[in-house]
Amino acid sequence: MKEKNPWHTPVTIIITVIGVIAIVALVTVAVLQNRPLLQKYKYGIVLDAGSSHTALYIYEWPAEKDNNTGRVEQTHSCKVKGPGISSYAAAPWKAGESLRDCMREAKLQVPKKRHHETPLYLGATAGMRLLNKEDSSASDLVFKAVEETLQKSPFSFQGARILSGQEEGAFGWVTVNYLDDRLKQGLETTGALDLGGASTQISFVSDNYDGSESPSNAVTFRLYGNDYNLYTHSFLCYGKDQALRMTLAQQTQGSSSEISDPCFHPGYTDTRNYSVLYDSPCVSSRKPQGAPATFIHRGIGNFQQCQAFVKSVFNFTHCKYSRCSFNGVFQPLLQGPFGAFSAYYFVMNFLNLTDTSIHSLETVKEKLTSYCATPWDQLRQRYPDVKIKYLAEYCFSGTYILTLLTEGYNFTSENYSNIKFIKKIKGSDAGWTLGYMLNLTNMIPAEAPDTPILPHASYVSIVSIMAIVIFFLFILSLRPLWPRCSKQPQIV
Ligand SMILES: Nc1nc2c(ncn2[C@@H]2O[C@H](COP(=O)(O)OP(=O)(O)OP(=O)(O)O)[C@@H](O)[C@H]2O)c(=O)[nH]1
Numbered sequence: 001m002k003e004k005n006p007w008h009t010p011v012t013i014i015i016t017v018i019g020v021i022a023i024v025a026l027v028t029v030a031v032l033q034n035r036p037l038l039q040k041y042k043y044g045i046v047l048d049a050g051s052s053h054t055a056l057y058i059y060e061w062p063a064e065k066d067n068n069t070g071r072v073e074q075t076h077s078c079k080v081k082g083p084g085i086s087s088y089a090a091a092p093w094k095a096g097e098s099l100r101d102c103m104r105e106a107k108l109q110v111p112k113k114r115h116h117e118t119p120l121y122l123g124a125t126a127g128m129r130l131l132n133k134e135d136s137s138a139s140d141l142v143f144k145a146v147e148e149t150l151q152k153s154p155f156s157f158q159g160a161r162i163l164s165g166q167e168e169g170a171f172g173w174v175t176v177n178y179l180d181d182r183l184k185q186g187l188e189t190t191g192a193l194d195l196g197g198a199s200t201q202i203s204f205v206s207d208n209y210d211g212s213e214s215p216s217n218a219v220t221f222r223l224y225g226n227d228y229n230l231y232t233h234s235f236l237c238y239g240k241d242q243a244l245r246m247t248l249a250q251q252t253q254g255s256s257s258e259i260s261d262p263c264f265h266p267g268y269t270d271t272r273n274y275s276v277l278y279d280s281p282c283v284s285s286r287k288p289q290g291a292p293a294t295f296i297h298r299g300i301g302n303f304q305q306c307q308a309f310v311k312s313v314f315n316f317t318h319c320k321y322s323r324c325s326f327n328g329v330f331q332p333l334l335q336g337p338f339g340a341f342s343a344y345y346f347v348m349n350f351l352n353l354t355d356t357s358i359h360s361l362e363t364v365k366e367k368l369t370s371y372c373a374t375p376w377d378q379l380r381q382r383y384p385d386v387k388i389k390y391l392a393e394y395c396f397s398g399t400y401i402l403t404l405l406t407e408g409y410n411f412t413s414e415n416y417s418n419i420k421f422i423k424k425i426k427g428s429d430a431g432w433t434l435g436y437m438l439n440l441t442n443m444i445p446a447e448a449p450d451t452p453i454l455p456h457a458s459y460v461s462i463v464s465i466m467a468i469v470i471f472f473l474f475i476l477s478l479r480p481l482w483p484r485c486s487k488q489p490q491i492v
């Protein structure tokens with residue numbers, strides 16, 4: 001007689017079917033309940049109203065992660081045509097007008113249904129700081145004009161204001177370290193070096209600095225559960241355009257009608273206007289009396305002489321602290337790696353000097369010596385597509401960067417290679433804008449966010465295995481109900 005399979009009894013079949021349905025239901029519920037939500041994005045827009053130009057940046061992050069672990073990325077940028085908003089002091093409405101094209105672009109880049117909830121900020125830096133110092137009512141009118149344009153946009157306009165130098169430095173540092181994932185992981189941070197047109201910032205964490213010496217240079221942060229004592233300083237007038245004015249002012253003190261400038265190439269000539277050169281609070285007090293209307297600006301291309309003029313715009317005579325950079329400003333010992341962006345990058349990239357692991361300080365000097373001595377005609381032929389203003393100024397700008405880093409901030413041949421010249425980090429521009437937005441939207445928490453103990457896939461596997469084990473234990477516990485299965489000993 002054929003033996004009856006104990007699993008084929010009605011009771012076990014029913015239990016098995018119910019058990020399987022229960023397991024499938026349990027796993028399905030677990031998976032659905034914990035599945036990552038469909039990716040939806042949120043957006044934020046920041047306008048960087050710099051001294052030389054305005055740029056618009058659009059940032060994006062997954063909607064469900066907006067207040068802790070979300071990765072914010074730059075998805076789009078737009079360079080406003082024309083000069084910075086501070087240049088429109090004489091016709092403020094043009095400042096508002098200048099932003100229109102980029103705002104139109106932003107409307108196309110951000111999905112329409114997100115427009116109303118997308119915060120829009122405008123932060124102005126050194127150009128507006130200078131205008132505000134020189135003529136505060138003109139600066140108010142420029143702000144009124146840009147605010148009118150931005151209020152008309154469909155985005156949630158959160159205001160336009162001048163950032164302090166401290167904020168500019170500190171938010172640049174936050175951007176660099178956020179993008180490098182250094183904050184979340186509590187790693188050693190990277191210092192930030194920003195060279196603009198009208199000001200320059202240096203920001204870094206140093207073990208020697210707790211903020212007690214020169215507290216005005218201290219910014220403290222608690223980010224992802226770690227405390228940071230950041231040293232930061234912004235030098236107004238030491239951006240590369242204002243530094244060029246100051247260097248030229250040094251050379252035009254004799255109010256002559258012609259100057260031979262070692263920071264420009266042999267063969268370069270231009271006619272410059274004295275009033276335009278001295279039309280800035282950085283140099284206005286030094287305008288020579290009885291100067292002619294114009295002067296001829298002639299290049300003679302000599303790096304060493306150029307550096308001597310550049311050095312003369314830094315003051316090293318007084319320091320009431322334990323150590324200073326220049327102009328009597330406190331600076332602790334340099335520490336850690338540094339990211340140098342904006343004009344640091346534009347200039348060093350053009351000169352092919354961004355890789356500091358192969359280009360030592362000595363190589364930079366050699367390169368500048370030969371570059372500055374290159375005749376202007378030759379350069380024009382070699383770089384027909386480079387904007388003339390940029391091309392004419394790379395010798396000065398390179399010399400200025402070298403002098404600022406070594407004489408100003410005290411970088412040496414030993415630690416120069418700690419500097420990386422960068423433009424973008426993981427697709428986002430290095431600069432203060434991202435840090436500014438992260439701060440205003442509370443997107444970096446003070447405390448480390450709670451992370452799930454298990455990743456989603458491990459969680460699902462463990463739930464499934466446990467359910468199967470429990471089911472079999474349950475079946476085994478029903479053993480007494482199973483019909484006798486093995487052959488019974490026959491009683492004769
Ligand atoms: N060579 C070169 N120079 C550039 C480029 N874009 C901007 N610059 C110059 O680099 C300098 C710094 O530019 P930015 O960092 O945009 O300065 P900014 O933000 O307008 O000025 P601040 O308000 O002082 O920060 C200015 O002198 C600009 O004219 C570029 O693509 N190439």
Ligand SMILES: [Ca+2]
Nearest residue numbers: 050125196342
């Ligand atoms: Ca800037």
